[in-house]
Amino acid sequence: MKRLALLLWLLLAWPLAAQEPLVFDSADQQARFEQLTRELRCLVCQNQSLSDSDAPLAHDLREEILAMLRAGHSDEEIKRFLVDRYGDFVLYRPPVKGNTLLLWLTPLLLLAAGAAVVGFNIRRRGALLTGEDGDSAS
């Protein structure tokens, strides 16, 4: 019975058999590959990286990236290859330029706005506590 249970648990790994594992020339190449595919967006499943996605396009792009790594291209060249074809959206970290300035600055702007509101409220409450004519609550 225990062997059957073990077999059933092992069968859960079956889907992994459908994906041929990629073969890397070196640990460094594998590290670069993993870093790159994590930084690049899958355009079919747009909330997943190329590393995570099962889409056929992601599979093809992973193979393409590996081929480019093998051919000696730099990370920048590989990213440029993809951006030339798919646009800046394929990068999880888009370049800072005109049309992405708002994307990069909005979190900072919101933080500043929030801090301003909090600061304003603190000052207002401070003023209310000490009273308009300088008397503290008694």
Added chain:
Amino acid sequence: MSRTLPLTIFVLLAALLAFGLRNADTKTQLPSPLIGKAVPAFRLPALFEPQRMVAPDDFLGEPYLVNFWASWCVTCRVEHPVIEQLARSGRVKIIGLNFRDAPEDAKAWLQRFGDPYDLHISDLDGRVSIDFGVYAAPESFLVDPSGRIVFKHLGALTPDIVANEILARVDAMRAKDS
């Protein structure tokens, strides 16, 4: 001011969300970086004559529409009547680029649904579709007589898009030539 502030924030947020909802369909359609650039070079076999190789230079001199399609693409069936209508009008050459598909499946699909295209090209492994930045199906590219991509549409073509984006541009190109 503090009484109306929550209401104001709510109204602004509602407006933002409404804007987002209205654009939900097109949000995943990315602008193509290929607009204005030369059509990517390729050399692919014709679907019905595998020994004949086709390259973009073969089409220089007149505008044409490259339609990326596949037999597994359900939306392509939805788009098909629009392509048929465009082909019937004879106003622009339509080239079918069958990608990530088996030739037998592609031929069977055309047999079943009809073949309005002027020419069929096979991109079996989808490598050329990557050069075009194709990530969905169908996708259509309008190319001008000098071989530059002037318009791209992701998803099924509609009569509106054909009239306002494709034929309008084709007419403008033809007017410039004459």
